[in-house]
Amino acid sequence: MIYMVLVLALIAMGVVFLFTIKKSVLALILAIIMIIVGYFFAVGMIAKEAEDEASAPEGS
Amino acid sequence: MSFMQKLMEGHEGGLAHETMTPMQKIALRFVVIGLLFYGLAALEGMIMRLHEIKPLPMIDESHFFSIMTVHPMVGIFGSSYMIVFGAFLFLTPYLMKKPIYSVKLADLSWKFIAAGTFIMWLAGFLFHYAPLYTLYWPLPVDFKQFTIIGGITYIVGVVGIMIGTFLFTYNIFKTILYTPKGWEKQPAWDLLKSALGLEGLLNFFRRKKKEHLVPLPIAAISRGTIDMGLNAIVISSAGVLILIYFLGELFGASLKDTWVDALLYKNIFWWGLDLIADGLVLIFVAGTWYLLAMLISGKDLFMQNIARAALFLEMVVSWTVWSHHLMSDQGQPNILKVVSGEMVTAFELITQGIAVFITLVTLWRARPLKMSNELKFLLGGILGFMLAVPAGIIQADLGMNRILHNTQWIIGTHVHVAILVGLTMTLYSAIYILLPILTNGAKLYSQKLADLHFWLHLIGGIGMGAFMGMAGMDGMLRRALYLNGEYNTYMILAGICGAMLLLAFAIFLYNIVMSIGVKGLINIYKPATIQTNEVVPPQKESE
Numbered sequence: 001m002i003y004m005v006l007v008l009a010l011i012a013m014g015v016v017f018l019f020t021i022k023k024s025v026l027a028l029i030l031a032i033i034m035i036i037v038g039y040f041f042a043v044g045m046i047a048k049e050a051e052d053e054a055s056a057p058e059g060s
Numbered sequence: 061m062s063f064m065q066k067l068m069e070g071h072e073g074g075l076a077h078e079t080m081t082p083m084q085k086i087a088l089r090f091v092v093i094g095l096l097f098y099g100l101a102a103l104e105g106m107i108m109r110l111h112e113i114k115p116l117p118m119i120d121e122s123h124f125f126s127i128m129t130v131h132p133m134v135g136i137f138g139s140s141y142m143i144v145f146g147a148f149l150f151l152t153p154y155l156m157k158k159p160i161y162s163v164k165l166a167d168l169s170w171k172f173i174a175a176g177t178f179i180m181w182l183a184g185f186l187f188h189y190a191p192l193y194t195l196y197w198p199l200p201v202d203f204k205q206f207t208i209i210g211g212i213t214y215i216v217g218v219v220g221i222m223i224g225t226f227l228f229t230y231n232i233f234k235t236i237l238y239t240p241k242g243w244e245k246q247p248a249w250d251l252l253k254s255a256l257g258l259e260g261l262l263n264f265f266r267r268k269k270k271e272h273l274v275p276l277p278i279a280a281i282s283r284g285t286i287d288m289g290l291n292a293i294v295i296s297s298a299g300v301l302i303l304i305y306f307l308g309e310l311f312g313a314s315l316k317d318t319w320v321d322a323l324l325y326k327n328i329f330w331w332g333l334d335l336i337a338d339g340l341v342l343i344f345v346a347g348t349w350y351l352l353a354m355l356i357s358g359k360d361l362f363m364q365n366i367a368r369a370a371l372f373l374e375m376v377v378s379w380t381v382w383s384h385h386l387m388s389d390q391g392q393p394n395i396l397k398v399v400s401g402e403m404v405t406a407f408e409l410i411t412q413g414i415a416v417f418i419t420l421v422t423l424w425r426a427r428p429l430k431m432s433n434e435l436k437f438l439l440g441g442i443l444g445f446m447l448a449v450p451a452g453i454i455q456a457d458l459g460m461n462r463i464l465h466n467t468q469w470i471i472g473t474h475v476h477v478a479i480l481v482g483l484t485m486t487l488y489s490a491i492y493i494l495l496p497i498l499t500n501g502a503k504l505y506s507q508k509l510a511d512l513h514f515w516l517h518l519i520g521g522i523g524m525g526a527f528m529g530m531a532g533m534d535g536m537l538r539r540a541l542y543l544n545g546e547y548n549t550y551m552i553l554a555g556i557c558g559a560m561l562l563l564a565f566a567i568f569l570y571n572i573v574m575s576i577g578v579k580g581l582i583n584i585y586k587p588a589t590i591q592t593n594e595v596v597p598p599q600k601e602s603e
Contacts, residue, residue, distance in 0.1 A: 003230050007293065014297025015304070018328060022321045025393050032331055036379060039290050043252070046233045050248040054239035 002049065006042035010035060070577025071505040077583035079500045082163045083150060083595040087498055088584045090146025090170045091491060095569065097138030097177060098484075102562050104131040109555045115543050124541060125192070126184035132193045135479065136336070137221045138177035143487050144344060145169060145228050147494065148281050150595055151351070152235050154497075155275050158243070159593035161234040169224045169231070176220020183214035192539060194333075195298060197325040198317035201305040211306045218299045222292045229289045236278060240593075247273070255282035257372035260365070272368070276361060277354075279368055280347020283375045287335040287343065290379075294332025298325075323391045327382065334382040338408060341483055343374050345445065346415035348486055352438050353419045355493055357426030363418050370414045377411060380404045384456035388465040397458060405456040412449045416442055433510050437489035440518050444481025447522065448474055451529070464532065471538045472528020472554070480561065481521040488517070488568070495575075500597065505574035513568040520560030527554035 017031040061069075077085070104127050111119050119127075149169070153160040160166060183189040187210030191200040200211065236255055237248040253259045254273040263269045274282070301320065308315045350361050361367060383400035386392040419442060429435060451474040455464045464470060492510070495502060504510060531550035536542065573581060590597060 001230065003233075004226065007226055007289070010293045011296040011300060014293055014328070015300045018297060018301050018320055018325055021324050023324070025396065028324060028327055031328070032379070035290065035293060039286070039293065043233055043286065043289070046230065047237050047248040047252040050234060050237040050239065050246070054245045054248065 002045045003042050006038065006045060010038045010042065013038065066505075066574060066577075068578050070502070070580050071575045072503045074575070074577035075499050075502050075580025075583060077580060077586070078589050079597055080588055081590050081592055081594055081597055082588040083153070083160050083166065083593070084498050084500070085584055085588050086163065086166045086170065087146040087150035087494075089167075090142045090149070091498075092581065092584060093170060093174045094139045094142030094146065095565075095572075097134050097142065097174075099565055099569070100181075101131055101135035101139055102558075102565055104134065106555070106558050106562055109551060109558050112542060112551045113545075113548060113555055121541060122188040122190060125190035125539075126188040128539065129190045129192050130181050130184040133180055134177055137173060138181075140479070140483060140487070141221075141225070142170065142173055143491070145173070145224075147348075147487075147490050148232065148285075148344075149228065150494070150498065152232055152278060152281055153593075153595045155278055155351075156236060158235070158240050160231070160595060161238050161593075162231055163593055165227050165231045169227045172220050172224030172227065176217045176222075176224060178217070179220060180214055180217025183210050183217060186210075187213060189214045195302070195329065197320055197322040200302045201309075201317055203309055208306050208310050211302065212310075215299050215303045215306070218295065222296045222299070225288060225292045229285050229292070232281065232285050236274065236282065255279055256286070257283060257368060257375070260368040261372055263365075264369070276364060276367060276371075277347045277351040280343055280350065280371055283371055284344040284347065286375065287378055291332045291335040294328060294335075298329055298332075323386075323389060326386060326389070327392075327396075330385040331379075331382040334385065335378055338378050338381050338405075341478065342408065342412055342415070342445075343371060343378065345441070345483060345486055346371060346374065346412075348490060349415060349419040349438065349442065350422075352434060352486075352489055352493060353422040356429065356432070356435050356438065357422055359422065359426050361418060362421040362425060366414065367418050370411050370418075374408075374411045377404055377407050381408065384452075384461075387456070387458055387461040401456060402458060406453055408449060409453050412445060416446060432492075433504075433507075433514070434489045434493040436514055437485045437492060440514065441482055441484075441486030441489060443518075444477055444483070444485055444521065447525070448478035448482050451477065466538055467532035468528040468536045468538050468550075469532030472525045472532060474525075476528065477522060477525035481518065481525070484521075485517065488513075497596070499576060499580075502576050502580075505571050509567050509571040513564050513571065516560045516564035516567065520557045520564060523557030524554045524561065527551075527557060 014035065021027045021031060107116070107119070108124065108127055108131065110116060111124055149160065149166045187207055189206050189210030191202070191206070233252075237246065237251050239246040239248075250259070251273050255278060257279055259270055259272065260279070272279075305315050305317070346367075350367060354361055380400055381404045383392065383396040384402070384405045387397050387401050419438075423429060423435070451469075454460055455470055455474060492504075495504070527550045531547045531554070532538070534547065534550070536547045536550070592598075
């Protein structure tokens, strides 16, 4: 479940953002964009996993 | 049949649990626990209301604010999340006409969320941890007010809820995208594009339109689940941050709360919270209205393509709307107050208006319709949002926000009307329509009680929100305790309406218990005798 690993990484990123960003609208918006893109990537990994499982030969 | 017999066995045979699939049982487990947490939240609300009218001797100030902290958390996660998760874990495979990806993950989800909500509630009940649900920095780590054990218990509860939420999001997307054993290979990427609305967006620019691979309610569920996942990331990050401070304090290495920018924290926290408050509620609710309208009318949805586009738009709106919560913060940049706070927020009136219009026209075109329980609760839910969304737009005006910010108007006229009338009545509509599908045909015990439930809930919900709003316009703040009867007229009237809501819930619960019986209720939590990942028994599908 690479999705869960990526979600954990995004949570860690969120904590880092909370500690490091100070008084910057641009940094805030970039952080939000990174979380959105990162989460779409995580969801995309579910599609990849489903695609790989469907392509794998029976019984593998 | 005696009363006791009926209570135990249920109405007309009650719940035939041996015919139920594991997924039917799991969906009902979610709903039953969700309803019990709703009852707990309603009781907490009444306790706070009574304390505002005449201070209760067994409640001191710290206990009052700890109730205020857990009340919305129990209501949102313990109740709304549970009922929505149960319904969508059932409906997603049902509408996709394929088995659920994992029954085990679905079962784990309700256990994590139920346990997490209970642990979080204990943090308030036992340790009076009371940073309020907004967790504004640095209140959650104020060690002069709160104990370390209280804070850690609270965060452990939140972690449980978030684990359950991530398991739900994974299971939903995997169910939409995977290929069941023995099936022809499913196009996972194309399904994902369709579910997220990208295909619908590209269709606007194509001469030859591509067919949608997922039904419209699945698109709504997928887009709402994206917001739910993003929100869970933000809440989890805040939880980990708070936990770091607690562990530091516990091991003698106190961290300075000034290391975190309070305004930036508030921005990120509200960005995440608004994904469910504005985004998820409106997207999930719109999707549920569309599904209910189609099921009730038996017809296709009016303006399907516009509905899909509106859902996509709503997702973008939900990502950019948070700043209306920071309009009264002096340090918040004006550009965010105006663009995100006022302009994007006002756009919600359009997206919500489209959802109301499409649902009502779909129903109108199917006349004559029987005024069934699901139809009247659906209309009640639509009315709730038609009241609560404009109330939100009013308070998201820079001028009006100076008057209304942090008053009872916000939490009464906007939040409670949206959740209790808009969302809860929509969920009741879904429960009434899904009851026979989930139980393989259990009959409702009393129609008169269902009617009473409807009117008491509708009048109680709107009335309570209205009187809280009037108190707010007279200056009553939302997170303050008034012990000298300053707003007693409004509070007594809101209390009467609150009692109507509680009575409505008790009537509904009694009606459901009499329908499926106490034995049926217990049997929901016993393992299913049929072992299948299909959501309904095979013979039901072929009917």
